[in-house]
Amino acid sequence: MPSNVTAPHTLLLIAVIAIISFILRAAPFILFRGGHTPAIVRYLGRVMPPAVIGMLVVYCFSSIDFTDWRAFVPALIAALIVILLHIWKKNSLLSIGAGTVAYMLLIQFVFKG
Amino acid sequence: MKKGKMSKTIRRALRDTFPIFAGYLVLGIGFGVMLAKAGFGTYWAAIMSCTMYAGSMQYVAVDLLANAVTVGSAVLMTFLVNIRHVFYGVSLIDKYRYAGWRKLYLMFALTDETYSLVSTVEVPEDVDKNNYYFFVSLFDQLYWICGCCIGALMGNLVPFNSAGIEYAMTALFVCIFADQWLSAGGKKLLCGKHISAIVGFGATLVSLIVCNVLGFEYFLIPAMVIILVALILLRPVLDRKEEDYAE
Structure with missing residues (x-):
């Protein structure tokens, strides 16, 4: 490990990056979890x-x-x-x-x- | 019968993820070598590929960890590098709707490469879709963990000149782009089915150039806005094209 780096701080950074990454990936599913997805969103999902x-x-x-x-x-x-x-x-x-x-x-x- | 379907699903997932196996192994090794050269032990590669599981973000994270940046900069950087993942979920809301218990993992494991496969693949009738998506995601992460750990071991044990190994990520996306272009066009080199690919490529290129001139670093954000607006404006054209796909 580099000398300016400590294990707890490294773990903290890894946890922060992991949590933000997960939130970004999960956001659309949580936002549109209700029964019907708007037609425009479905269209975008298809052509994107x-x-x-x-x-x-x-x-x-x-x-x-x-x-x-x-x-x-x-x-x-x-x-x-x-x-x-x-x-x-x-x-x-x-x-x-x-x-x-x-x-x-x-x-x-x-x-x- | 049920057992036969499961093994068919697993075999199919293994077969379809083979290109990602290749890409992730090379890409993971590249990351592992970089992490090792920055002075981190192999177990850090294992921890990162299990918890973050993000190709380009892990490359960026090597820098962040090696410089022991603040939590604030890590949050901002992750947001900027991974904001594109919001796009991916939008395409998969319906596909993942009935995934049940698997959904939490499917959301976690939604990387660029898994997305590029899951969003375009035609799952055959005799394969269980939800299990298929699950195994594709799981296998992809296993390939990634293997690649990262092999790379970290190599970087810590074998001295070699690894300059340029990060190009694996570029090669992977160029390959996927070429593959999609060829299969969308059938025999035609250029046709209406390529519009979306051209929009994505063109908008990002324009955004990159303009942002470079203006000195604005985060060109992906304007690029995503242009892509969204362009695709919405092109809806009358593209929706008809989509009907052509469906026959």
Whole structure:
């Protein structure tokens, strides 16, 4: 454990993060637990999944520094590898594993700063 | 008969969660290695993956724990990173309505990956839906705990250059996105069924760029507002498309 950190405080932080995460996940179920869910909410529930995945893709890329080509080029190459492999083989283990390993190799050996 | 249905449900859940098994193992290892490099023992990885069980939040939490931040900052950070989970429940209110005793766990275990499977999967007739959702959620968490602990052990015992391993999360969502795109379009590369995916991707990208220019850090919140408004405005178009799905 790092020297500035104590076990009780770490446990407290973990508990806080766990409780907030649970509240956020449970909120809609508690809010709409009555018999009938409004039609607009049901519609949103139906069309939202692909939009949320699209959002998460951008969210994942948001931590990458796009002003430094050594940072974003490997990320884009690795994403292209994932997509092409997935179109070709449709095997998620292969696509995710190869994309991650490709990214690690690219930033460690090819595009190192 | 009943026993046969149960084993069928478990087998089906195992089969469908295989991509998540792959993603969570890599992603969990990435988290475990990071936690170990920050100076925490393996049991912390076990505690966190059992109680928080949140992919990206656990990555963020490594920083929070290592810097021993205040409870207030932990609350705020969790809220901002996980507010998107409010979206997920909205899609699953009807699916989880009759889950009974399982519901508490289903709500707790509703991660990005479990959501992406449960919200899109077609459960076959001969499989019990509620048990299926339960086993999918449970197996996913078990994969995650295994990945986190393996990673923490590796990080504490094996010296290796783990730079870039956090890309597993990006690869996972790019893969899910590609998968949904291909199955929504059938043979077509671009069609009306891709509108929602484009809205989500486009709105978040625009929000990210604008927030970067304005120096506002939490671009996910405006992105979610734009997505909500856009989907509500597109309802006349998308509701018809949905009827096409249903035949």
